[in-house]
Amino acid sequence: MTLDPRPADGTGTSPPAGSVAQHDATERAQVKRSRWLKRCALTLAALSLIAWSGASLYLYVNQRSIVYLPTRDWVKTPRDAGLVFEDFRLTVKRANGASETINLWWLPAPAPTGMSVLFLHGNARNMGALTNTNKITALARAGFNVLTLDYRGYGKSDGDAPYEAALYED
Numbered sequence: 001m002t003l004d005p006r007p008a009d010g011t012g013t014s015p016p017a018g019s020v021a022q023h024d025a026t027e028r029a030q031v032k033r034s035r036w037l038k039r040c041a042l043t044l045a046a047l048s049l050i051a052w053s054g055a056s057l058y059l060y061v062n063q064r065s066i067v068y069l070p071t072r073d074w075v076k077t078p079r080d081a082g083l084v085f086e087d088f089r090l091t092v093k094r095a096n097g098a099s100e101t102i103n104l105w106w107l108p109a110p111a112p113t114g115m116s117v118l119f120l121h122g123n124a125r126n127m128g129a130l131t132n133t134n135k136i137t138a139l140a141r142a143g144f145n146v147l148t149l150d151y152r153g154y155g156k157s158d159g160d161a162p163y164e165a166a167l168y169e170d
Contacts, residue, residue, distance in 0.1 A: 002112075004082055004083065006108055007084065010076070021124070025159055026124040027162070028100075034155055045136075048125045061155065064161055064162070064163060065161075067123060068123055068153070068161065068163070069123060069124040069125065070124075070125070070126065070151075070153050070155075070161075070162055071124075071125045071126050071129065071155070072126070072155060072156070072157055073128070074126065074127075074128025074133075074155065074156075075127075075129055075130045075133070076128060076129075076130050076134075077105075077128060077133065078105065078107050078136060078137050078140065080133070081133070082109065082136040083107055083136075083137055083140055084107075084142075085105050085106060085107045085108075085153070086105065086106040086107075087103070087104075088103075088104055088106070089101040089103055089104070089156075090102050090104055090149075091114040092103065092152075092169065093107060093164070095165065095169060099156065100152055100157075100158035100159055101158050102149055102150060102152060102157040102158070103127075103149065103150045103156040103157045104147065104148065104149040105127060105136070105147070105148050105149075106119065106145075106146070106151075107136060107137075107139075107140040107145065107146040107148075108140075108145050109140050109141075109142075109143045109144055109145050109146075110140065110141065111143050112143060112145060113144065115141035115144050115145070116144060116145040116147065117139050117144045117145070117146050117147070118148070119132075119139065119146055119147070120149070121146040121148065121150075121154075125154075126154040126155030126156075127148045127149065127150050127154075127155055128155055130144040130148075132148075136148055151166070151167050152166050152167075152169075153166070160170050
């Protein structure tokens with residue numbers, strides 16, 4: 001295979017350096033490269049927009065299961081740590097008028113200091129989870145009266161899957 005040194009225009013000669021033809025060929029190559037770079041940039045921007053939209057849609061659709069991680073069963077109670085506590089239920093009304101109950105614990109401090117704490121366990125597990133019960137009992141042993149509750153959909157409280165508005169209502 002031999003390489004043909006003639007230019008593609010079929011004239012058989014290369015345009016002299018600095019000629020109009022040489023300048024036009026260089027300009028065409030630059031325009032072609034510029035178009036290619038623009039296409040690449042637009043393709044990358046479109047793919048990024050599609051990926052961002054897909055991730056946003058996934059998070060929106062699955063936000064409850066990503067943010068709220070309730071469990072129903074208690075692993076431990078303050079009684080397991082040798083503390084006395086009251087386990088009671090409080091009836092609450094939802095925004096739509098329906099009544100549900102939330103479960104609460106009241107732990108009087110063994111050596112009271114006269115201060116009380118409202119302990120809210122966060123978005124995961126419930127108040128009977130090992131880590132939460134350990135924190136609650138530590139507060140009570142430090143002299144604080146402790147009131148803690150399970151939001152609707154957590155622990156022994158009524159309700160289905162939790163959602164933001166219900167947490168504010170609780």
